[in-house]
Amino acid sequence: MTIDDPASATPFRYLDVDDPARSYEDLLRAAPRTQRSPVWFGPDTTQWFGEVPVPSDLAVAVGEHDPAEVLSRWWPGPCPDGCACLDPYTGAFPPLIRASGTDRSRRRATLAEAVSFGREAGDLASLAVVDAERPADVPAALGWCGVINYPHQDLVGLSAVLRSWEERFGATLVWIGGFTLVLVVADPPRTREESERVAAEHFAFCPDQIDPQDGREPYSPRSYAREIRRARLWKFWWD
Structure with missing residues (x-):
């Protein structure tokens, strides 16, 4: 395995490997020990890095954020009287589903689901490794500015939410683009109640989830x- 530009001060390195999917798997399994997480970069992604300050101790800073508080603060509600755009949660942000349960972030199925994405990434992505102890911390570690046009530019809070999704749903950040994040989900919501509660989280996390941008009415x-x-795939795109 060859890492490009080893003397660089950037928090990431591109990887030159014969079998990127296998290397991704090895790196992902080793991330808690190495404190370096693999991720797939979209084309021209690196120009969107380094625009947002990164805390000196990122892992501690992310751990100090309560994901429920972050999402509640970002929640677009409550709806005005007569409005149903946030139906069935037109008032306050609902409690997190699976808030106190099994940590799914390091399960075998979670790792396997993330690795499966790499086998299909092909020419659409480049493999890199980032100085972050878990994939959820990658956007904050990179100073990613995909949310720069939005009121909430709190990447530490964003990574705290991603950590929570890792643990509750086995949702692993696998791909990052200029304005896009893609997560592979090993244990997605399965009931209507769970799905609606997670939908509320997605709306708070990324306001553009409301608009499908394919001619359909807003969600x-x-x-x-x-x-x-x-x-099994969650995609977030900030316009």
Whole structure:
């Protein structure tokens, strides 16, 4: 395995390997020990790094954030009287589903699901390794500016939410682009209630999830929940 530009001060390195999917798997399994997490970069992604300050001790800073508080603060509600755009959660942000349960972040199935994405990434992505102890911390470690046009530019809070999704749903950040994050989900919501609660989290996390941008009417958590129920891929795009 060859790491490009080993003297660089950047928090990431591209990897020159014969079998990127296998290297991704090895790196992902070793990440808690090496404190370096693999991720796939989209084309021209690196120009969007380094624009947001990174805490000196990122892991501690992320751990100090309560994901429920972060999402509640970012929640676009409550709806005005008569509005149903956040139906069925037109008032306060709902409690997190699976908030106190099994940590799914390092399960065998979670790692396997993330690795499966790499086998299909092909020419659409380049493999890199980032100075971050877990994939959830990657956006903050890179100073990623994909959310720079939005009021909430708190990458530490964003990574805290990603950590929570790793633990509750086995959702691993696998791909990062200029304005896009892709997560592979090993244990997605399976019931209507779970899916609607997760839909509310997605709306707080990324306001553009409301608009499918394919000619359909904007989603509510209730209609969006049908899209993510049992879905193994979560994609977030900030316009």
